Amino acid sequence: MGSATTATRRGTADTADCAAPKGRADAARNRERILNAARESFVIHGADASLDEIARTAGVGNATLYRHFPDRDSLVHGVMHAVTERIAERAEQALAEEDNSFEALRRFVFGAAAERIGALCPILSGRFDPMEPQCMAARTRVEELTHELIRRGQEAGEVRSDIDVGDVMVALSQLTRPLPGVGCQRIERFVERHVQLFLDGLRAPAKSQLPGHAATLEELRQDN
Incomplete structure (x- = not known):
């Protein structure tokens, strides 16, 4: 029973370790998409460009944009x-x-x-x-x-x-x-x-x- 529990915990930890780097990579990609979309939008529409439109162009939700840039x-x-x-x-x-x-x-x-x-x-x-x-x-x-x-x-x-x-x-x-x-x-x-x-x-x-x-x-x- 003890060994089974240990194995289960180890498997859970391994899954968490794999998920964390993937989550960080996804967050980094989202940040880069937002910055690229914002750069293009600022160039075309100026500093008051729509943040909603920037999020849509980046392919992320508004919540994701504001999580990176409040x-x-x-x-x-x-x-x-x-x-x-x-x-x-x-x-x-x-x-x-x-x-x-x-x-x-x-x-x-x-x-x-x-x-x-x-x-x-x-x-x-x-x-x-x-x-x-x-x-x-x-x-x-x-x-x-x-x-x-x-x-x-x-x-x-x-x-x-x-x-x-x-x-x-x-x-x-x-x-x-x-x-x-x-x-x-x-x-x-x-x-x-x-x-x-x-x-x-x-x-x-x-x-x-x-x-x-x-x-x-x-x-x-x-x-x-």
């Missing part, structure tokens, strides 16, 4: 952090996997543009604190990785020497931002074309002399 501001913060983290991951992958320094920079720039950061920031900037430690840490990571991509390209003679991280950040912000009076979905089809034009301008040897000087992050922050 209010709109927490969802906005989650979207911005997830986007910044993915951009950093794209930079790390490009540095690790590309032998050609310019191809690594190109891969990163296209990947960052795909996150639509230029469209998101103006829409959501009033709903999250960019100086919040988590945001600052993620942003610093992106900046340092971008600097490394540029440095490698310049050392290899593939990237023009008169640019800095700020130049890339400004271009990414502007090239992924819709024009006034033009919807995000309409401008989206032109983004890759204009990003490629920008990248061609980064190649060394330079075809022209740029006016002014390279845009550094420190200089950009002085205007805030």
Whole structure:
């Protein structure tokens, strides 16, 4: 009787152990779906996009959305952090996997543009604190990785020497931002074309002399 009871308890524990990782995996997938749906919805409809519609697009119930993100501001913060983290991951992958320094920079720039950061920031900037430690840490990571991509390209003679991280950040912000009076979905089809034009301008040897000087992050922050 004792051994049977022990076996039953062991079986129950094993089932619980299996269920817990599955539950966590399901929760992680739901969170990712919600963040992706929210990003798209914020880009198209703005910061006041319907949370009910975001839940439907993500394929989850409203209760699931609110379990992960109790209010709109927490969802906005989650979207911005997830986007910044993915951009950093794209930079790390490009540095690790590309032998050609310019191809690594190109891969990163296209990947960052795909996150639509230029469209998101103006829409959501009033709903999250960019100086919040988590945001600052993620942003610093992106900046340092971008600097490394540029440095490698310049050392290899593939990237023009008169640019800095700020130049890339400004271009990414502007090239992924819709024009006034033009919807995000309409401008989206032109983004890759204009990003490629920008990248061609980064190649060394330079075809022209740029006016002014390279845009550094420190200089950009002085205007805030």
